[in-house]
Amino acid sequence: MSMPSKWEIAQFWEQGRNRDEFAPHLSLVEPCCFACGWFSECWEEKTPRARWRRARLERAHIVPRSLGGPDTADNLLLLCRPCHEDSPDWADPRQMARWIATRAERPSKEVETFQAWFAAASEAPEFRDAVASVATEQNAQERVMDLLQGLMAQAGTHFAVGTSPGTRVAVLRTAAERIRSWDKHGMSDG
Ligand SMILES: [Zn+2]
Structure with missing residues:
Protein backbone atom coordinates (compact mmCIF):
# COMPACT_ATOMS: atom_id res chain seq x y z
CA MET A 1 0.00 0.00 0.00
CA SER A 2 1.36 3.42 -0.93
CA MET A 3 1.40 6.39 1.42
CA PRO A 4 -1.39 8.95 1.02
CA SER A 5 -0.37 12.20 -0.70
CA LYS A 6 0.11 15.41 1.29
CA TRP A 7 -3.14 16.73 -0.15
CA GLU A 8 -5.00 13.58 0.92
CA ILE A 9 -3.56 13.89 4.43
CA ALA A 10 -4.55 17.59 4.63
CA GLN A 11 -8.08 16.79 3.46
CA PHE A 12 -8.40 13.96 5.97
CA TRP A 13 -7.45 16.18 8.91
CA GLU A 14 -9.58 19.10 7.68
CA GLN A 15 -12.60 16.94 8.48
CA GLY A 16 -10.99 14.81 11.17
CA ARG A 17 -12.58 14.51 14.60
CA ASN A 18 -9.24 15.04 16.34
CA ARG A 19 -8.25 17.97 14.21
CA ASP A 20 -7.88 20.38 17.15
CA GLU A 21 -5.43 18.02 18.85
CA PHE A 22 -3.32 17.00 15.85
CA ALA A 23 -3.69 19.78 13.26
CA PRO A 24 -4.58 23.00 15.14
CA HIS A 25 -3.05 25.26 12.45
CA LEU A 26 -4.46 23.49 9.41
CA SER A 27 -6.05 25.56 6.64
CA LEU A 28 -6.52 23.87 3.26
CA VAL A 29 -5.86 27.13 1.37
CA GLU A 30 -2.30 27.66 2.64
CA PRO A 31 -0.01 24.69 3.31
CA CYS A 32 1.44 24.93 6.80
CA CYS A 33 3.02 22.76 9.48
CA PHE A 34 0.30 21.12 11.60
CA ALA A 35 2.34 21.56 14.78
CA CYS A 36 3.82 25.07 14.63
CA GLY A 37 1.87 26.78 11.83
CA TRP A 38 4.94 27.62 9.72
CA PHE A 39 3.74 28.60 6.23
CA SER A 40 5.46 26.88 3.37
CA GLU A 41 5.22 29.19 0.37
CA CYS A 42 4.22 27.80 -3.02
CA TRP A 43 2.15 30.75 -4.15
CA GLU A 44 2.78 30.29 -7.86
CA GLU A 45 0.66 27.14 -7.77
CA LYS A 46 -2.96 27.83 -8.64
CA THR A 47 -4.81 24.99 -6.93
CA PRO A 48 -4.62 23.97 -3.25
CA ARG A 49 -3.82 20.41 -4.34
CA ALA A 50 -0.73 21.59 -6.25
CA ARG A 51 0.36 23.87 -3.38
CA TRP A 52 0.22 21.01 -0.88
CA ARG A 53 2.05 18.70 -3.27
CA ARG A 54 4.99 21.15 -3.53
CA ALA A 55 4.91 22.32 0.09
CA ARG A 56 8.15 21.82 2.01
CA LEU A 57 6.42 19.70 4.63
CA GLU A 58 7.21 16.13 5.60
CA ARG A 59 4.86 13.23 6.27
CA ALA A 60 5.30 12.28 9.92
CA HIS A 61 3.82 9.19 11.60
CA ILE A 62 1.86 9.73 14.83
CA VAL A 63 2.67 6.16 15.87
CA PRO A 64 6.01 5.32 14.22
CA ARG A 65 6.16 2.62 11.60
CA SER A 66 8.80 0.85 13.70
CA LEU A 67 6.25 0.58 16.54
CA GLY A 68 3.49 -0.78 14.29
CA GLY A 69 1.97 2.51 13.07
CA PRO A 70 0.28 2.22 9.64
CA ASP A 71 0.86 4.42 6.55
CA THR A 72 -2.72 5.73 6.66
CA ALA A 73 -3.89 9.35 6.71
CA ASP A 74 -5.20 9.03 10.28
CA ASN A 75 -1.65 8.14 11.40
CA LEU A 76 0.16 10.77 9.32
CA LEU A 77 0.70 14.48 9.96
CA LEU A 78 2.42 17.11 7.81
CA LEU A 79 5.26 18.77 9.69
CA CYS A 80 8.07 21.16 8.83
CA ARG A 81 11.60 19.74 9.09
CA PRO A 82 12.40 21.13 12.60
CA CYS A 83 9.09 19.86 14.01
CA HIS A 84 9.54 16.44 12.38
CA GLU A 85 13.00 16.14 13.92
CA THR A 102 2.88 22.89 23.70
CA ARG A 103 4.78 23.49 20.45
CA ALA A 104 5.70 27.16 19.97
CA GLU A 105 4.33 28.85 16.86
CA ARG A 106 6.84 29.67 14.14
CA PRO A 107 6.35 32.56 11.73
CA SER A 108 6.44 32.32 7.94
CA LYS A 109 9.67 32.39 5.93
CA GLU A 110 9.03 36.03 4.96
CA VAL A 111 8.63 37.10 8.58
CA GLU A 112 11.75 35.17 9.59
CA THR A 113 13.71 36.97 6.84
CA PHE A 114 12.36 40.34 7.96
CA GLN A 115 13.33 39.59 11.57
CA ALA A 116 16.83 38.56 10.46
CA TRP A 117 17.33 41.91 8.68
CA PHE A 118 15.88 43.77 11.63
CA ALA A 119 18.42 42.06 13.89
CA ALA A 120 21.23 42.92 11.45
CA ALA A 121 20.14 46.58 11.44
CA SER A 122 20.56 46.76 15.22
CA GLU A 123 24.16 45.57 14.73
CA ALA A 124 24.79 48.24 12.08
CA PRO A 125 23.25 51.47 13.45
CA GLU A 126 25.30 53.47 10.90
CA PHE A 127 23.01 52.11 8.18
CA ARG A 128 19.93 53.58 9.86
CA ASP A 129 21.74 56.90 10.31
CA ALA A 130 22.88 56.95 6.66
CA VAL A 131 19.34 56.24 5.43
CA ALA A 132 17.96 58.96 7.70
CA SER A 133 20.47 61.45 6.25
CA VAL A 134 19.10 60.97 2.72
CA ALA A 135 15.45 60.35 3.62
CA THR A 136 14.21 63.67 2.27
CA GLU A 137 16.03 63.32 -1.08
CA GLN A 138 14.18 62.31 -4.22
CA ASN A 139 14.10 58.59 -5.03
CA ALA A 140 16.03 57.84 -1.82
CA GLN A 141 14.06 54.69 -1.07
CA GLU A 142 14.51 53.22 -4.56
CA ARG A 143 18.22 54.00 -4.57
CA VAL A 144 18.74 52.38 -1.17
CA MET A 145 16.83 49.27 -2.29
CA ASP A 146 18.86 49.08 -5.54
CA LEU A 147 22.06 49.44 -3.54
CA LEU A 148 21.09 46.65 -1.12
CA GLN A 149 20.08 44.33 -3.95
CA GLY A 150 23.37 44.99 -5.73
CA LEU A 151 25.37 44.26 -2.56
CA MET A 152 23.38 41.09 -1.85
CA ALA A 153 24.22 39.86 -5.36
CA GLN A 154 27.91 40.18 -4.44
CA ALA A 155 27.58 38.27 -1.15
CA GLY A 156 28.62 34.65 -0.76
CA THR A 157 26.39 32.06 0.89
CA HIS A 158 27.02 29.45 3.55
CA PHE A 159 26.30 25.93 2.42
CA ALA A 160 22.79 24.93 3.56
CA VAL A 161 22.39 28.15 5.57
CA GLY A 162 21.97 30.80 2.88
CA THR A 163 22.74 34.35 3.95
CA SER A 164 24.44 34.28 7.35
CA PRO A 165 23.73 36.89 10.07
CA GLY A 166 27.28 38.28 9.65
CA THR A 167 26.73 38.72 5.90
CA ARG A 168 23.61 40.79 6.52
CA VAL A 169 25.52 43.06 8.89
CA ALA A 170 28.38 43.41 6.36
CA VAL A 171 25.89 44.35 3.61
CA LEU A 172 24.31 47.06 5.79
CA ARG A 173 27.66 48.49 6.90
CA THR A 174 28.89 48.62 3.29
CA ALA A 175 25.61 50.22 2.22
CA ALA A 176 26.04 52.89 4.91
CA GLU A 177 29.50 53.78 3.52
CA ARG A 178 28.15 54.00 -0.04
CA ILE A 179 25.15 56.14 0.97
CA ARG A 180 27.45 58.55 2.82
CA SER A 181 29.48 58.98 -0.39
CA TRP A 182 26.39 59.96 -2.42
CA ASP A 183 26.25 63.54 -3.66
CA LYS A 184 23.22 64.56 -1.60
CA HIS A 185 21.88 67.22 -3.94
CA GLY A 186 22.66 65.48 -7.19
CA MET A 187 20.71 62.33 -6.36
CA SER A 188 17.90 62.82 -8.83
CA ASP A 189 20.41 63.45 -11.65
CA GLY A 190 22.06 60.05 -11.34
ZN1 LIG B 1 6.62 23.00 12.38
Whole structure:
Protein backbone atom coordinates (compact mmCIF):
# COMPACT_ATOMS: atom_id res chain seq x y z
CA MET A 1 0.00 0.00 0.00
CA SER A 2 1.36 3.42 -0.93
CA MET A 3 1.40 6.39 1.42
CA PRO A 4 -1.39 8.95 1.02
CA SER A 5 -0.37 12.20 -0.70
CA LYS A 6 0.11 15.41 1.29
CA TRP A 7 -3.14 16.73 -0.15
CA GLU A 8 -5.00 13.58 0.92
CA ILE A 9 -3.56 13.89 4.43
CA ALA A 10 -4.55 17.59 4.63
CA GLN A 11 -8.08 16.79 3.46
CA PHE A 12 -8.40 13.96 5.97
CA TRP A 13 -7.45 16.18 8.91
CA GLU A 14 -9.58 19.10 7.68
CA GLN A 15 -12.60 16.94 8.48
CA GLY A 16 -10.99 14.81 11.17
CA ARG A 17 -12.58 14.51 14.60
CA ASN A 18 -9.24 15.04 16.34
CA ARG A 19 -8.25 17.97 14.21
CA ASP A 20 -7.88 20.38 17.15
CA GLU A 21 -5.43 18.02 18.85
CA PHE A 22 -3.32 17.00 15.85
CA ALA A 23 -3.69 19.78 13.26
CA PRO A 24 -4.58 23.00 15.14
CA HIS A 25 -3.05 25.26 12.45
CA LEU A 26 -4.46 23.49 9.41
CA SER A 27 -6.05 25.56 6.64
CA LEU A 28 -6.52 23.87 3.26
CA VAL A 29 -5.86 27.13 1.37
CA GLU A 30 -2.30 27.66 2.64
CA PRO A 31 -0.01 24.69 3.31
CA CYS A 32 1.44 24.93 6.80
CA CYS A 33 3.02 22.76 9.48
CA PHE A 34 0.30 21.12 11.60
CA ALA A 35 2.34 21.56 14.78
CA CYS A 36 3.82 25.07 14.63
CA GLY A 37 1.87 26.78 11.83
CA TRP A 38 4.94 27.62 9.72
CA PHE A 39 3.74 28.60 6.23
CA SER A 40 5.46 26.88 3.37
CA GLU A 41 5.22 29.19 0.37
CA CYS A 42 4.22 27.80 -3.02
CA TRP A 43 2.15 30.75 -4.15
CA GLU A 44 2.78 30.29 -7.86
CA GLU A 45 0.66 27.14 -7.77
CA LYS A 46 -2.96 27.83 -8.64
CA THR A 47 -4.81 24.99 -6.93
CA PRO A 48 -4.62 23.97 -3.25
CA ARG A 49 -3.82 20.41 -4.34
CA ALA A 50 -0.73 21.59 -6.25
CA ARG A 51 0.36 23.87 -3.38
CA TRP A 52 0.22 21.01 -0.88
CA ARG A 53 2.05 18.70 -3.27
CA ARG A 54 4.99 21.15 -3.53
CA ALA A 55 4.91 22.32 0.09
CA ARG A 56 8.15 21.82 2.01
CA LEU A 57 6.42 19.70 4.63
CA GLU A 58 7.21 16.13 5.60
CA ARG A 59 4.86 13.23 6.27
CA ALA A 60 5.30 12.28 9.92
CA HIS A 61 3.82 9.19 11.60
CA ILE A 62 1.86 9.73 14.83
CA VAL A 63 2.67 6.16 15.87
CA PRO A 64 6.01 5.32 14.22
CA ARG A 65 6.16 2.62 11.60
CA SER A 66 8.80 0.85 13.70
CA LEU A 67 6.25 0.58 16.54
CA GLY A 68 3.49 -0.78 14.29
CA GLY A 69 1.97 2.51 13.07
CA PRO A 70 0.28 2.22 9.64
CA ASP A 71 0.86 4.42 6.55
CA THR A 72 -2.72 5.73 6.66
CA ALA A 73 -3.89 9.35 6.71
CA ASP A 74 -5.20 9.03 10.28
CA ASN A 75 -1.65 8.14 11.40
CA LEU A 76 0.16 10.77 9.32
CA LEU A 77 0.70 14.48 9.96
CA LEU A 78 2.42 17.11 7.81
CA LEU A 79 5.26 18.77 9.69
CA CYS A 80 8.07 21.16 8.83
CA ARG A 81 11.60 19.74 9.09
CA PRO A 82 12.40 21.13 12.60
CA CYS A 83 9.09 19.86 14.01
CA HIS A 84 9.54 16.44 12.38
CA GLU A 85 13.00 16.14 13.92
CA ASP A 86 11.78 17.18 17.39
CA SER A 87 8.50 15.20 17.44
CA PRO A 88 8.10 12.13 19.71
CA ASP A 89 8.46 8.57 18.39
CA TRP A 90 6.11 6.91 20.84
CA ALA A 91 3.43 4.21 20.66
CA ASP A 92 0.78 6.25 22.53
CA PRO A 93 -0.68 8.89 20.15
CA ARG A 94 -1.67 11.09 23.09
CA GLN A 95 2.01 11.97 23.54
CA MET A 96 2.06 13.45 20.02
CA ALA A 97 -1.08 15.48 20.76
CA ARG A 98 0.42 16.82 24.00
CA TRP A 99 3.66 17.69 22.21
CA ILE A 100 1.74 19.62 19.51
CA ALA A 101 -0.29 21.47 22.15
CA THR A 102 2.88 22.89 23.70
CA ARG A 103 4.78 23.49 20.45
CA ALA A 104 5.70 27.16 19.97
CA GLU A 105 4.33 28.85 16.86
CA ARG A 106 6.84 29.67 14.14
CA PRO A 107 6.35 32.56 11.73
CA SER A 108 6.44 32.32 7.94
CA LYS A 109 9.67 32.39 5.93
CA GLU A 110 9.03 36.03 4.96
CA VAL A 111 8.63 37.10 8.58
CA GLU A 112 11.75 35.17 9.59
CA THR A 113 13.71 36.97 6.84
CA PHE A 114 12.36 40.34 7.96
CA GLN A 115 13.33 39.59 11.57
CA ALA A 116 16.83 38.56 10.46
CA TRP A 117 17.33 41.91 8.68
CA PHE A 118 15.88 43.77 11.63
CA ALA A 119 18.42 42.06 13.89
CA ALA A 120 21.23 42.92 11.45
CA ALA A 121 20.14 46.58 11.44
CA SER A 122 20.56 46.76 15.22
CA GLU A 123 24.16 45.57 14.73
CA ALA A 124 24.79 48.24 12.08
CA PRO A 125 23.25 51.47 13.45
CA GLU A 126 25.30 53.47 10.90
CA PHE A 127 23.01 52.11 8.18
CA ARG A 128 19.93 53.58 9.86
CA ASP A 129 21.74 56.90 10.31
CA ALA A 130 22.88 56.95 6.66
CA VAL A 131 19.34 56.24 5.43
CA ALA A 132 17.96 58.96 7.70
CA SER A 133 20.47 61.45 6.25
CA VAL A 134 19.10 60.97 2.72
CA ALA A 135 15.45 60.35 3.62
CA THR A 136 14.21 63.67 2.27
CA GLU A 137 16.03 63.32 -1.08
CA GLN A 138 14.18 62.31 -4.22
CA ASN A 139 14.10 58.59 -5.03
CA ALA A 140 16.03 57.84 -1.82
CA GLN A 141 14.06 54.69 -1.07
CA GLU A 142 14.51 53.22 -4.56
CA ARG A 143 18.22 54.00 -4.57
CA VAL A 144 18.74 52.38 -1.17
CA MET A 145 16.83 49.27 -2.29
CA ASP A 146 18.86 49.08 -5.54
CA LEU A 147 22.06 49.44 -3.54
CA LEU A 148 21.09 46.65 -1.12
CA GLN A 149 20.08 44.33 -3.95
CA GLY A 150 23.37 44.99 -5.73
CA LEU A 151 25.37 44.26 -2.56
CA MET A 152 23.38 41.09 -1.85
CA ALA A 153 24.22 39.86 -5.36
CA GLN A 154 27.91 40.18 -4.44
CA ALA A 155 27.58 38.27 -1.15
CA GLY A 156 28.62 34.65 -0.76
CA THR A 157 26.39 32.06 0.89
CA HIS A 158 27.02 29.45 3.55
CA PHE A 159 26.30 25.93 2.42
CA ALA A 160 22.79 24.93 3.56
CA VAL A 161 22.39 28.15 5.57
CA GLY A 162 21.97 30.80 2.88
CA THR A 163 22.74 34.35 3.95
CA SER A 164 24.44 34.28 7.35
CA PRO A 165 23.73 36.89 10.07
CA GLY A 166 27.28 38.28 9.65
CA THR A 167 26.73 38.72 5.90
CA ARG A 168 23.61 40.79 6.52
CA VAL A 169 25.52 43.06 8.89
CA ALA A 170 28.38 43.41 6.36
CA VAL A 171 25.89 44.35 3.61
CA LEU A 172 24.31 47.06 5.79
CA ARG A 173 27.66 48.49 6.90
CA THR A 174 28.89 48.62 3.29
CA ALA A 175 25.61 50.22 2.22
CA ALA A 176 26.04 52.89 4.91
CA GLU A 177 29.50 53.78 3.52
CA ARG A 178 28.15 54.00 -0.04
CA ILE A 179 25.15 56.14 0.97
CA ARG A 180 27.45 58.55 2.82
CA SER A 181 29.48 58.98 -0.39
CA TRP A 182 26.39 59.96 -2.42
CA ASP A 183 26.25 63.54 -3.66
CA LYS A 184 23.22 64.56 -1.60
CA HIS A 185 21.88 67.22 -3.94
CA GLY A 186 22.66 65.48 -7.19
CA MET A 187 20.71 62.33 -6.36
CA SER A 188 17.90 62.82 -8.83
CA ASP A 189 20.41 63.45 -11.65
CA GLY A 190 22.06 60.05 -11.34
ZN1 LIG B 1 6.62 23.00 12.38
